[in-house]
Amino acid sequence: MQPFTTLTGIAAALPIPNIDTDKIIPARFLKTIKRTGLGSALFHAMRYRPDGSEDPDFVLNKEPWRRAQILIAGPNFGCGSSREHAPWALLDFGIRCIIAPEFADIFYNNCFKNGILPIKLPQAVCDALAEDARLGANARLTVDLERQVVVRPNGEEIRFEIDPFRKRCLLEGLDDIALTLAHADKIAAYEARRRAAEPWAVG
Structure with a gap:
């Protein structure tokens, strides 16, 4: 998993409430x-x-937002059915950070497991960031995970909260597999002891 440290990029505003995982990826x-x-x-x-052509009115089909790395979303983002393909699709498009007033729990957890930083901020703050995003490429946002701040184009720093364990995993690029492999020596030692003590139980 690619580590997340500091990201400065174009932000796209999609302040629609209750965007579910089927809207994120059917x-x-x-x-x-x-x-x-x-x-x-x-x-x-x-x-x-319907004919498969791009809708020119949709924000991610417009310049410069088709190159967005940050998404300013509405409340209850990622609700609906559980599907890890939703953060996969966002990441494959280029989105590394989503800022919203609230997220659906499963989607929120899946973001961390796939290297996306979901940030919860009050609605009024999200509204201000959405206005910043509408200014385009000349108004990039910076997300500093180590310092836990979002920096607006005017220099204002907005602090956000994050679980310390999840923060470490993102900073170091550790997904569930990498976390398990970090204990590979202990796992191998346990398996060796078990083979010696219970050879009949090990295939």
């Missing part, structure tokens, strides 16, 4: 277990017209 695109190639299906119903 179920018909969940046929793969690969984490790549899903960015083209992100927000499919909103990004594309």
Whole structure:
């Protein structure tokens, strides 16, 4: 998993409440277990017209926001069914940070496991950041995870809270597999002891 330290990038405003995981990536695109190639299906119903062409009015189809790395979202973002493809699609598109007043719990947890930083901030603050985002490429936001601040284009720093364990995992790029492999020596020692003590129980 790619570490998340400091990100300075274009932010796109999508302040729509209750965007569920089916809107993030429709179920018909969940046929793969690969984490790549899903960015083209992100927000499919909103990004594309019935004929498959891009909707020019959708924010991620416009310059400079089609290069956004930060998403300013509405409340209850990521609600609906549990699907890890949702953060996969966001990450494949290029989104590394989502800022919203609140997130659905499962989606929120899945973001951390895939290298995306979800930040909870009050609605009024999200509204101000959405206005910043609408200014385009000349008004980039900076997200500093180590210091736990979002820096607005005017220099104002907005502090956010994050669980210390999740913060460490993002800073060091540790997903669940990497966390397990960090204890590989202890796991191997345990398996050796078990083989010696209970050889009949080990295949």
